[in-house]
Amino acid sequence: MNDHVVQKLKSHFGEGLFETHEFRGELTVVVPKERIVDVCRFLKEDPDLHFDLLADLCGIDMYTPVKRFGVIYNLYSLKSKHRIRLKTFTEEEDPKVQTVSTVWSTANWHERETFDMFGIIFEGHPDLRRMYMPDDFEHYPLRKDFPLMGIPGSLPLPKK
Amino acid sequence: MEPHVAETPRKTRILQALEDQNTSLSFDDPLENTMVLNMGPQHPATHGVLRLLVRLDGETVVGCVPELGYLHRGYEKLAENSTYHEFIPHTDRLDYLSPLSNNTAYALAVEKLLGIEAPPRAQYIRVLISELARISSHLLWMGTMGMDVGALTIWMWTFREREKLYDIFENLVGARFTTSFTRIGGIAHDASPESLAMIGKFLDDLPANISECERLLNGNRIFVERCDGIGVITREQAIDLGLTGPSLRSCGVDQDLRRANPYLVYNDLDFDVPLFEGGDTLARYYIRIAEIKESYKILNQVLDKMPKGDVHAFKPKKVLPKKERVYTKMEELIHDFMIINFGVEPPVGEVYHAVESSKGELGFYFYSHGEGYPWRMKIRSPSFVNLQSLPTMLRGAMISDVVAIIGSLDPVMGEADK
Numbered sequence: 342m343n344d345h346v347v348q349k350l351k352s353h354f355g356e357g358l359f360e361t362h363e364f365r366g367e368l369t370v371v372v373p374k375e376r377i378v379d380v381c382r383f384l385k386e387d388p389d390l391h392f393d394l395l396a397d398l399c400g401i402d403m404y405t406p407v408k409r410f411g412v413i414y415n416l417y418s419l420k421s422k423h424r425i426r427l428k429t430f431t432e433e434e435d436p437k438v439q440t441v442s443t444v445w446s447t448a449n450w451h452e453r454e455t456f457d458m459f460g461i462i463f464e465g466h467p468d469l470r471r472m473y474m475p476d477d478f479e480h481y482p483l484r485k486d487f488p489l490m491g492i493p494g495s496l497p498l499p500k501k
Numbered sequence: 502m503e504p505h506v507a508e509t510p511r512k513t514r515i516l517q518a519l520e521d522q523n524t525s526l527s528f529d530d531p532l533e534n535t536m537v538l539n540m541g542p543q544h545p546a547t548h549g550v551l552r553l554l555v556r557l558d559g560e561t562v563v564g565c566v567p568e569l570g571y572l573h574r575g576y577e578k579l580a581e582n583s584t585y586h587e588f589i590p591h592t593d594r595l596d597y598l599s600p601l602s603n604n605t606a607y608a609l610a611v612e613k614l615l616g617i618e619a620p621p622r623a624q625y626i627r628v629l630i631s632e633l634a635r636i637s638s639h640l641l642w643m644g645t646m647g648m649d650v651g652a653l654t655i656w657m658w659t660f661r662e663r664e665k666l667y668d669i670f671e672n673l674v675g676a677r678f679t680t681s682f683t684r685i686g687g688i689a690h691d692a693s694p695e696s697l698a699m700i701g702k703f704l705d706d707l708p709a710n711i712s713e714c715e716r717l718l719n720g721n722r723i724f725v726e727r728c729d730g731i732g733v734i735t736r737e738q739a740i741d742l743g744l745t746g747p748s749l750r751s752c753g754v755d756q757d758l759r760r761a762n763p764y765l766v767y768n769d770l771d772f773d774v775p776l777f778e779g780g781d782t783l784a785r786y787y788i789r790i791a792e793i794k795e796s797y798k799i800l801n802q803v804l805d806k807m808p809k810g811d812v813h814a815f816k817p818k819k820v821l822p823k824k825e826r827v828y829t830k831m832e833e834l835i836h837d838f839m840i841i842n843f844g845v846e847p848p849v850g851e852v853y854h855a856v857e858s859s860k861g862e863l864g865f866y867f868y869s870h871g872e873g874y875p876w877r878m879k880i881r882s883p884s885f886v887n888l889q890s891l892p893t894m895l896r897g898a899m900i901s902d903v904v905a906i907i908g909s910l911d912p913v914m915g916e917a918d919k
Contacts, residue, residue: 364850365613393740396855399879401868415853415866415881419740419754422761426853447743450889458577473570473918482578489582 342423343368349390353383367426374429374438377412381427381444384416392416392425395441398451400459404485409433410461414441431461440466458483535563538900542571546649546904549914551888553907557900565895565903567888572918580878584844585611585685586821588878593679595882596916598641599634600680601670602858608683609764610854610865614847615685615819623687623812624765629700629803630673630682631765631856632796636707637666638859639789639796642911646786647718649908650727658714665703672696685845686820687813701804707797715790728783732894732906735780742890745883746861747792748910751777751784758857769806772799782909789911819845844873853881860884860911884910884917 346368347361360371372380384392397415408430417424431438440463442448452463454472460481463469470476480487480495541552550571556564576595580588592607593600605627612618619627640659647655667677673696674680674689682689718724734744739752749756757774759767775791777784814820821840822833849871855864861883868877887910894906 365616365852367852369851395743396745396862397853397864397866397879397881399866399877401877413866413879415864419756424762424853426851445743446741447886447889450885454885471570473573475570482575487578489578 342421343425346370346384346390346423346425349387350380350383354380367424369426369428371428371430374431377414377427377429378439378441378444381414381416381441384425384427385444390418391420392418394419395445395447395451396424398441398448398455400455400461400483402459402483402485403430407432410436410459412438412455412461436461437464438462439464442466457481460484540903542568547907548645548912550918551907551912551914553891553903555895555900555903560900562895562898562900562903565892567891569885569888569914569918572914574919576919577878577880580875582874584841584873585847585875586840586845589683590679590681593681594915595880595919596638596858596860596863596884596913597678598913599638599859600678601630601634601674601682602856603863604680604683605631605765606854606856606858606863607865608685609856610852610867611685611845611847613854614850614852614867614869615816615845616848617686617814617816617819619687619814620811621766621808622691622810623814625803625807626688626692626812627683628765628767628770629692629800629807630680631858632799632803633666633669633700635796635859636793636800637663638911639793640666642789642859642908643714643718643786646905646908647724649904650724652718652721652724655714655717658710658717662707662710662714665706669696669699669703672699684813684821686816687811691812697804697807700800704797704800704804708794711790711793711797718786725783727902727905728786728909729781731782731898731902732785732909733779733781734890734894738893739780739890742893743886744861744890745886746857746859747785747788748861748887748890750775751788752780753778758855758862762855764854764856770799770802782905785909846871846873855881858883860913860916861887863916880916880919882916882919884912884914885919888912888917 343363350359362369384390394417396417399413401411401413403409403411411428411430414427429438438461440452442452452466453470455461456463456469457471457474458481480492535556535558538555538557540555541547542550552568554566555562576591589607592603595603640663644656644659670680671677673692674682734752736752736754739749753776755774755776760774772795775788777788817836822837826833827837847869849869851868853864853866855862863883864881866879867875870876895903898906
């Protein structure tokens, strides 16, 4: 099934676009961020592949000078019961990725959470607010340069 | 807030009337504008610290915005800074109504990353504890669901059953609530014959007790009519919103990870995946009752088939050695020291493993750089995703049904807020 997905993607989008790897039987496809919405829409709407459930979407901070932030899409097909993973990277200066909430509405909250934790901005998102942290919080907690103990004074506590 | 003033001529009329000193003000329709009601986070019916902002037109809900994060403890950040073993106790605190299935899900994901597998007896015990956790969670749900719509007795009855389960956990695991039972490559200790006998006794009484509870609700006109036809979600909407678990199966979608992508020994066990078509609160009630009965079938088979043998995989550099050997043998002492201080050090790579927990698909994603702690760990929590469907389910519902619809989704905020 993994080979089939890669073949389909390559025949539709061309050979050089994707970088794929497999680990423990799980397929990961690295997609350039300009094409992520097209690829997601193709994977969802192709009648043969039919990845209709976006199981999960999350961010990752690689802490590298280039391609620092990644977004990981966990796609599941209810028809073939198969799971693949898409990945796209963005730069530290301009962490922007197109939203996929137009493809699956479940991406709405996942993208809000990723924005909250990593500061990745999802362009075209209908309601990009923080998910967990207060709206006036200034930092992004899951970035690797955010200390585990937190930043003193960043979360003002109510006065006694 | 400006938008409210702009859209309510009523307000300007009141202000004008006050300026004119006219106290005999009358309106044709007293409910001509909408009202925003704040529910929670301190509200007994929102099952924890869920906060809802509900916009009401009279008694009808026209919009709803859930607010999360009141129980956010930053578990994903903690996981990045602790070894794989150190994080096991934290998984208890995710979905605190079925901690045992969280332990299992976490251990399975780490084992997939390491490329090891627990021995058969440990796998059977893991199925056993996952299904007991499912029954315990569904029983609690049944009680609180009854309480949400005004039936108090059922809560007492299901909690009586749960009490027996917690006694079993105490005997089997050593703790009633925060179990931390699984280890990477196995479980903490073998199940004693005494606790297996306790489970057998519990299973003997379960069908009668469940049908007793069912009789209290299934024939209860108030319960059925309050739940029937509210919080409806269609099959397409449910898939689009990423619903999983009983909420998805109540829309007629045949999706159960135990069947779809079998893990542990579910392939060798005979059980059905209950499906309902309605997609409403009543369907979600029926499906959970049916799931308790399927878990009962699974548990009986597990008790019959459980093999003898070790409960730890023999992988000295990955699996914690037994304590008595750590104190007496040099090799084991070294391995224990290395695993505790530096972690299990899986290869570079990324895995995702999901199990069917009582709420839906509970998955753990790991990105490993080859160090003793994960570079990134993501918890795919079913409650978080399921809660996203609340605005869709609540639109057009009555204010009194809001509580029943929240209850029918079975959210646990420990898991939704991570």
